[in-house]
Amino acid sequence: MEILEGPDPLCRFYSQPHIGDLLVQAMPEVDVGSIIDLGAGGGVLSDAASRRWSKAAVTTVDIDADCAVARRALDTSGRRRHYVLDALDPDISAKVTRAGLFDAALCNPPFKKVEWRNGYERLLEEAGLEDSFSCQGDVTAEALFLAQNIRIVRPGGCIGLIVPDSFASGMKASKLRNNLARSHAISAVIQLPKGSFLRTEANSYLLVFENKVPPGSKIRLHRFTVEQGLSHPIEIDAELAERRLDYGFHSVEHTARQTTLRTLAAQIFRGSLSAKEGRAAEHFVFHTTDFANAEDGVFDGPDTPVTGQSALPGDILLARVDRDLESKIAMVRTGGFAVSDCVYVIRVAPQYRERVYRALRSASGREKLRSASRGLGARQLSKAELLAVPLY
Ligand SMILES: C[S@@+](CC[C@H](N)C(=O)[O-])C[C@H]1O[C@@H](n2cnc3c(N)ncnc32)[C@H](O)[C@@H]1O
Incomplete structure (x- = not known):
């Protein structure tokens, strides 16, 4: 994959360890025997997952042969395997030695536009996201990583993905949000403070959903700050995901909806x-x-x-x-x-x-x-x- 623009074409902005723990804790209670981390970098997310699901087999993938996970000593227990691979390879399942689909995925993808490649249409199609963009130029790396995770996690498994502001609130991503919310049970979207990742001030969110589980209950939106921890959730209907998924926007709407002559002590x-x-x-x-x-x-x-x-x-x-x-x-x-x-x-x-x-x-x-x-x-x-x- 050729990634366009930016000082680091691989977007090696690594998560702070507490963000990995927050993501893993937000994931629903499902049986997890196997975990995949695409674009694992230093392994912060998969390490957090191992702390929660200590017996699970962990597979990490990164295109950067020199990333910290790749340089770790070989795991002799066989529970951890690392691959130097393009995570957006449509045939990735055949290349990581694991029979069947994964129970859980964690992923902090690069936030970038990508140059279109043959095979990406297969990723989007098999993830049910093919009509999410008006043109190929609008397809982002994070959307392709999302699609790849949907493909390689079993139905009913859980996915925890870090997404940029443009995904949570941008107009161009509204169809993508709609497609996601219609076919999967999004359980939480957590707005993160700046500084959650090393070397970048990007605004980002934790997105957690159960793969291919029909949406049932409401989506919980939170804000996380280091000082105050996780806010109380605002619950929104899945249909509202198309509009936006950011806590900041919905909290203003929510407060407005709560204002009455009674609350104003009229x-x-x-x-x-x-x-x-x-x-x-x-x-x-x-x-x-x-x-x-x-x-x-x-x-x-x-x-x-x-x-x-x-x-x-x-x-x-x-x-x-x-x-x-x-x-x-x-x-x-x-x-x-x-x-x-x-x-x-x-x-x-x-x-x-x-x-x-x-x-x-x-x-x-x-x-x-x-x-x-x-x-x-x-x-x-x-x-x-x-x-x-x-x-x-
Ligand atoms: C934003 S960093 C996240 C690293 C780590 N998961 C974390 O949260 O700290 C993105 C990672 O994706 C890797 N990456 C970028 N493009 C990739 C690709 N096409 N295939 C596999 N890994 C890729 C980069 O090398 C980098 O380690």
Whole structure:
């Protein structure tokens, strides 16, 4: 394989030992009697695997005849074998002396574009990844290593692969992520800090999946830092893998999905006068019909004697009962006045006002308000439902 660009064409950026242990610990409980490490370098990953599965036979492969694994003393127990080979050789199975497929694979491949070679189409095809790229020029070394691992590990075996940021979040890899997530049970994707590999600052991830096991449960996304260890997981559906697989992105989405008026400690109250009582009252009482006087959602009201139940500047008004309550949302710019019992006053801390107002008035906010309301004709929105509407 000719690897293009970069100072080291073999990308000999070796893993730090704790990254090997993290990868191995993230792999699922499966019976492991044999392990393969393609592009083994110094053997950090296969050493970590040997610590977890001490009786397993370990096969290492590296094209670099001078790599540290190749220079190790011969293993007399016969449990460790090393081959100086191109890991992307489509006939690799016949060249490493092992009958059958491996139970587990660990791999930290070079992150590079490759020059296309005959035989690569076979790797991709046999791994079910042939339609993952729009052109051959988009095929990366890590995708070919991924395909090779899928080919040489048994169905139900586990694969732990280190992948670059472009794999986890890049647009060009979206089809690859989709194909992977549709045919294999991805159990975890762990975002690593910079400095996890020697001599490079590349952003990378640990990807762990059970080979050819239909996706069932959700994919767990984590972030790992040396200081704080492994974060709590964010769980996403396999269909979301196509979009992205990075913890950073999904954690922002996740936090946004968790934000509601309740989590923002909003005060919500309504008036006590009916529309009829409001009309007869001495001072102005804001009713659902007054939303028509809010220009672009901004309402300038009169100054009336205020009570604990009055709407004040910065408050958000929302129809509580109305046929189209989701379209009746306004922010008070001036004044102080009572509201009818068909109108909610929503009061949030000043730093959240603008965002809450925009979230409620957005197309998706209105849709959520509508679906949270009940009734035929004039719909009603309960305070409990309003407090639970997601604000993103
Ligand atoms: C990023 S390093 C990883 C080394 C080791 N697995 C680790 O995690 O520390 C990539 C390794 O792949 C090897 N390599 C690159 N292209 C290869 C190929 N076509 N076949 C086999 N090994 C290759 C390099 O020599 C290097 O040791």
